[in-house]
Amino acid sequence: MTTDKLIWPARLHHIHLTSGNVPDMVKWYQDSMGLTAEELGNGATWMSGKDRNLLIGPGPKSGLKFSAFAVENRDHLTRLRARAEETGTPVETSPTPLFGDGAFAVRDPDGNCITLGIPDRQSSRGNGPAGMLSGRLQHVVVASTDAPRMIAFYSDILGFRKSDLVREEKSGEITACFMRCDPEHHAIAVFRAAENRLDHHCYETTSWNDIRDWGDHFSERRDTVVWGAGRHGAGHNLFIFVRDPDGNNVELSAEIDDVPYEQAPGTWRHEERTLNLWGSAWLRS
Ligand SMILES: [Fe+2]
Structure with a gap:
């Protein structure tokens, strides 16, 4: 097979x-x-x-x-x-x-x-004002001390397609890989880091205006936007990040790339611009 x-x-x-x-x-x-x-x-x-x-x-x-x-x-x-x-x-x-x-x-x-x-339960209609805002759970990212081994598992065992690889310029070492299981640029990604952990999860909205509405909503709630607004290089999605009470990073995104099944992986340099075309970024390693 x-x-x-x-x-x-x-x-x-x-x-x-x-x-x-x-x-x-x-x-x-x-x-x-x-x-x-x-x-x-x-x-x-x-x-x-x-x-x-x-x-x-x-x-x-x-x-x-x-x-x-x-x-x-x-x-x-x-x-x-x-x-x-x-x-x-x-x-x-x-x-x-x-x-x-x-x-x-x-x-x-x-x-x-x-x-x-295969899901067998119907989701509820949501809660309160934010229950009206668009935001489909779309991707999860894990940090790993052994990114290449993780990437091999997702691509070679499960069949995820590599959309973009991020590499150290001199050594060529992989620092991140974004992988897709439908046309959306990534449903899972692996970042090289000093420890194995959850990095973040993300909700995809329908437009830039939705990001605005989420930003206003978070402001009302006194939830601080901790990163963004920005645009990722890999995936080209617009984003903001907030944190839940445990400090988990939660991303709201719009305009993530669609990538055809056959398209070969792209390569990006390990630098801030790859994670945020507009400004500063968190480099996990
Ligand atoms: Fe993300």
């Missing part, structure tokens, strides 16, 4: 964050991100709203318990599972209550859990 169109098309459906302070996190995602909370009875709170879902449960602060990708249908799941088995990748029971039968999970080389499945 090849990786040809293996995970394609899929999309990030939800992530599960862990926290030592679940009530504050739930409140922030309700009020600042416009999500409605529902206790699921297994320790997790399901936060859902306009095209965005996440789970929050007790555990280490800023932990990423899993990332959940929705695939096309049962045949798609069967192909992905066969690929995992063919490559000797251990298959685990899906940990998410939001996917139906046939879902399963694998772990990347850093131990991050990726679950693949």
